[in-house]
Amino acid sequence: MLLAGLVVAGQDGGGSQRQSAGAGIPANRTFRPVTDAMLEKPDEGDWINWRRTYDGTGYSPLNQINKNNVGQLQLVWSWGLQPGQSQPTPLVHDGIMFIPSPGGGVQAVDAVTGDSLWDFRAPTPKPGNGQVRNTPTRNIAIYGGNIYVATGDARLIALDARTGRTVWDEQVFDAKLGYTFTSGPLAVKGVLINGVTGCQQYKNDACFITGYDARTGKELWRTSTVARPGEKGGETWEDLPLMFRAGGDAWITGSYDPGTGLVYWGTAQAKPWAQFQRGTVGDALYTNSTLALDPLTGKMAWYFQHLPGETHDMDETFERVLVDINGRSAVYTMGKLGILWELDRKSGRFVAAHDLGYQTLVDVDPKTGRASYRKDVIPVNGKEFHFCPSTSGMKSLRAMAYHPETQAFYIPLNLTCERGTFGPVQRVEGGGGSGPVKRINLMHPESPDGLGEFLAMNANTGKIMWRHRTRTPPNTGALTTAGGLVFEGNWNRFFYAYDVATGKILYTSPRMPTSVQGFPITYAVNGKQYLAMPVGSGGGAWAGAIVSDLLPEARLGVATNSIFVFALPDKK
Numbered sequence: 001m002l003l004a005g006l007v008v009a010g011q012d013g014g015g016s017q018r019q020s021a022g023a024g025i026p027a028n029r030t031f032r033p034v035t036d037a038m039l040e041k042p043d044e045g046d047w048i049n050w051r052r053t054y055d056g057t058g059y060s061p062l063n064q065i066n067k068n069n070v071g072q073l074q075l076v077w078s079w080g081l082q083p084g085q086s087q088p089t090p091l092v093h094d095g096i097m098f099i100p101s102p103g104g105g106v107q108a109v110d111a112v113t114g115d116s117l118w119d120f121r122a123p124t125p126k127p128g129n130g131q132v133r134n135t136p137t138r139n140i141a142i143y144g145g146n147i148y149v150a151t152g153d154a155r156l157i158a159l160d161a162r163t164g165r166t167v168w169d170e171q172v173f174d175a176k177l178g179y180t181f182t183s184g185p186l187a188v189k190g191v192l193i194n195g196v197t198g199c200q201q202y203k204n205d206a207c208f209i210t211g212y213d214a215r216t217g218k219e220l221w222r223t224s225t226v227a228r229p230g231e232k233g234g235e236t237w238e239d240l241p242l243m244f245r246a247g248g249d250a251w252i253t254g255s256y257d258p259g260t261g262l263v264y265w266g267t268a269q270a271k272p273w274a275q276f277q278r279g280t281v282g283d284a285l286y287t288n289s290t291l292a293l294d295p296l297t298g299k300m301a302w303y304f305q306h307l308p309g310e311t312h313d314m315d316e317t318f319e320r321v322l323v324d325i326n327g328r329s330a331v332y333t334m335g336k337l338g339i340l341w342e343l344d345r346k347s348g349r350f351v352a353a354h355d356l357g358y359q360t361l362v363d364v365d366p367k368t369g370r371a372s373y374r375k376d377v378i379p380v381n382g383k384e385f386h387f388c389p390s391t392s393g394m395k396s397l398r399a400m401a402y403h404p405e406t407q408a409f410y411i412p413l414n415l416t417c418e419r420g421t422f423g424p425v426q427r428v429e430g431g432g433g434s435g436p437v438k439r440i441n442l443m444h445p446e447s448p449d450g451l452g453e454f455l456a457m458n459a460n461t462g463k464i465m466w467r468h469r470t471r472t473p474p475n476t477g478a479l480t481t482a483g484g485l486v487f488e489g490n491w492n493r494f495f496y497a498y499d500v501a502t503g504k505i506l507y508t509s510p511r512m513p514t515s516v517q518g519f520p521i522t523y524a525v526n527g528k529q530y531l532a533m534p535v536g537s538g539g540g541a542w543a544g545a546i547v548s549d550l551l552p553e554a555r556l557g558v559a560t561n562s563i564f565v566f567a568l569p570d571k572k
Contacts, residue, residue, distance in 0.1 A: 020164030022118035025108070031094045031162060033145045036189055040258050045524030047092045050139040050184070051399060051477075052521070055322035056255035058401030059480045060522045064529035065568060066483030070497045070507045073566040076530065077114030081107070081561035082121070084134040086536030087397070089477075089519035090563060091142055097523075097532070098161070099563060100137040100184065104151025106159060112525050114565065118164035125153040126171060134538070136182045138397075138519070139253055143187035143214050150181035150194055156217055170217035172210065177203050183253045186263065188295040190214050193263055195225075195250025200271040202432035207248040209265055209291070211298055221298030225250055225267045225286050233285035240279055246432050247271035248287045252397060255320045255331070260346055262292045262301055264320040264331050272435030273313040273391070274379040277425040283308035288316040290333060290341075292348060302348030306333075306341055307371050311378055312361060312420075313391040313434065316341075319399045325407060325459055332459065334400060334411065336393025337361065340462060341369070354462025356455075358415060358446060360388045379422040390418035390441055392546055399477035399519065401486065403500050406456070408465055410486045410500070412474030413453040415444035416546060441549050451550065454478075454488050456503060466503030472547060472554055476534070477519040487531065489516025491547055491554070495533050509533070512564065514557040528567060536561035 025031050032038075034048060042048050044061050051058045065073070081088070084102025091098045097111040103122035109115060122137075135152035142148070146167055147159045154173035159166060173179035178201035185192040192212040199207035206226035212219055225248030227233030229241060237245050247270040254265035270284040278284075288307040293300055306316040316335035322345060323330050331345040338356035343349065350369030362371045377387060392414060400411040423436035447453065452470035457463070476489035480500060489495035495516045497507035509516075518534030537556055547554050 020118045020120040020159070022108070022116055022164065024118050024163035025096060025161070031096060034093060034142050039143070039187060046094075047090070047521045047523050048142050050089050050186070050253045050519070051255075051319065054256040054258070056319050057321055057323070057480070058399060058478060059403060061482045062522055062524055062529045063481065063483040064524070065481065065485065065522070065531065067485060067499055067506060069568055070483070070485055072568050073507060073509075073531065074569055075510070076565045076567045078562055078564045079107070079109055079114050081536065081563065083561060085136045085538030086534065086561035087136040087138045087518045088534050088536075088563075089139040090521055090532050090534070091140060092521065092523040093142060095525040098140060098142065098147055100140045100149065102137060102561075103135055104137055104149050104153075104155070104157065104181070106140060106147055106149050106164070108161075108164060111523060111530065120159055120164045122151060123155070123157070123169070125175065135180060136538075137184065138182060139184040141185045141187045141192060143192075146214070148185050148187065148192055148214070150184045152180050152182070154179040154181055154196065156185070156192065156194065156212060158214070158217060168217045170212070172212065172217075172219065177201060177205065182251050185212070186253050186256060187214060188256050188263060191220060191295050193254070193295055195252070195254070195265060197249040197251035199249045200246050200433045202243055202246060202427070202429055204243050206242065206245060207250065209250050209293065209298070211295065223291070223293060223298040223300060225291070227285040236283040236285045238280055238282055243429060244279070244427055244432070246278070250317060252318050255322050256295065257322050257345060259329070261294065262345070263295045264322065264345065265291050265293065266317040266320060266333060267291060268315045268317040269307070269310045269313055272425045272433060273311065273437065274422045274435055275309060275311045276379065276381055277422065277435040279427070281309065284310070288314070288335070290320060290331065290343060290348070292345070304343050304348045304350065304369070306335060307362065311373070312387060314361070314393065315396070318395065318397060321400070321402055321409070323402055323459060332409070334395045336389060336395060338389070338394035338413065339364065340409065340457060342459075352462070354457065356394065356413075358388060358394055358444060379420070381424055382421060384419055384421040386417065386419050388417035388444055389414075390416040390546070391420065391437065391439065392416060398474060401478035401480040402459065403480040403486065406465070406500050407459050408456045408500070409459055410454070410456050410478040410480060410488070412476070412478060412488060413455065414451055414473040415447040415453055416451060417442040417444050441546050443550055451547065452490065456500070468503060472551060475515050475517045479520045479522060481522055487520050489520065489533060491515045491556075493556075495520070513560040513562070531566045533564045533566070535564060
């Protein structure tokens with residue numbers, strides 16, 4: 001039924017109507033269902049995966065906007081987003097842009113004009129699951145004729161891409177136990193693969209990566225990210241019962257290689273953070289690892305643990321980038337310590353670790369890749385000590401991008417240190433958490449006047465090609481293009497275009513209303529290339545607390561989440 005342009009989309013489990021406002025994509029407009037072949041090799045003008053392609057490179061083959069003309073970029077249109085912690089990645093297919101909203105909403109707009117087509121609001125959480133509309137929704141998936149969104153209250157929802165109407169809605173985890181989604185699924189051969197977060201609460205369960213039938217939302221498989229008692233790897237948690245094996249959140253979307261037939265996913269640290277808090281001294285598998293899984297069954301083909309027995313909140317859960325280089329099929333990742341890891345993606349064999357040199361916690365064996373802690377850095381109850389980076393990390397969720405011509409990664413960094421004092425955690429059901437830590441934020445001695453760095457690092461050698469230091473930190477993922485450009489947005493409300501080879505800044509945007517935040521994309525419609533830059537705030541303690549603590553002059557506008565779209569001027 002249609003009420004004043006409002007499409008009624010059904011009922012949620014809490015009894016409140018979920019509705020999608022707007023008339024939808026016009027019936028006479030071509031909008032093709034997205035196939036497996038499209039996802040494996042997207043049209044050059046589309047952006048239909050989180051990092052455009054399954055390999056996670058964040059690279060676009062478009063070159064209409066290039067080193068010679070990027071300075072001519074002009075604003076074409078902008079669109080306001082829903083309030084909350086906004087870190088979105090828009091998707092674009094057949095000239096339609098789909099934008100995730102905080103908590104689990106989606107908006108569809110015309111990618112050329114910015115005209116609104118439909119708006120699906122995050123549904124009311126079911127009774128007892130709390131209000132979670134403020135959480136980030138970093139990315140969504142498109143497959144067939146549907147858009148798939150994972151919500152803050154641990155639901156997975158399929159929407160008709162043309163209308164925004166609900167196709168199905170499944171409560172896949174119990175939000176009362178702390179489970180939540182902050183990133184969206186990866187669609188592979190009819191399976192929606194997603195990792196859950198919110199795994200710090202002590203309960204007789206663990207965190208998972210799961211696979212769902214895209215047609216129905218039915219769960220097909222789940223793979224635990226924490227080794228359970230009596231299972232392989234279970235002994236690495238000593239004799240702790242499952243109740244007290246927490247952590248292993250898989251809160252950033254993984255990558256897929258059609259050649260190996262595997263998906264590659266990162267897991268976060270064990271919780272509570274410090275070894276003495278959780279009662280372990282062993283490796284605590286499968287936390288802080290890269291997991292290679294069969295997307296159809298969830299079976300683990302191999303794992304590699306980057307930080308065995310991690311004890312400072314140093315996640316290694318971020319993007320996995322698949323690159324073929326010098327005859328090697330590699331999977332790369334970088335976590336909070338600022339170490340670029342290279343693994344063989346067929347076998348999981350360690351290849352290399354390139355340390356930026358800013359961290360003070362671990363050494364990595366160059367032959368085995370085994371990380372071990374340096375002297376006197378493992379936290380002791382109540383004892384203050386100094387370490388770098390802070391618990392916010394050098395490299396976090398702001399994704400690096402790869403450029404095939406330079407064979408380099410472009411990496412946003414936040415240079416901080418910390419004086420921290422870790423306290424005890426009571427081991428009771430429903431308790432747990434990250435663990436108390438009294439922290440004093442510090443500037444890094446290598447960068448006493450600024451928090452930010454954006455650099456280019458050769459993937460093969462680890463050599464730094466160029467770097468830029470900034471007073472405030474980068475706050476978006478990186479985006480590379482065949483136009484010889486890399487784009488990055490900063491907390492200071494500007495975004496920049498750099499020459500990928502030299503690092504020269506070729507374009508500085510007009511000042512945005514608040515921090516440039518999220519994951520920029522580029523796309524083309526009818527032969528014209530566009531650049532979409534998300535702007536917003538929230539979604540990471542360091543984005544507010546550390547910057548305002550260490551840089552008292554820095555200020556941000558609030559309630560200004562939006563998308564700004566730029567293009568070159570039309571030729572006269």
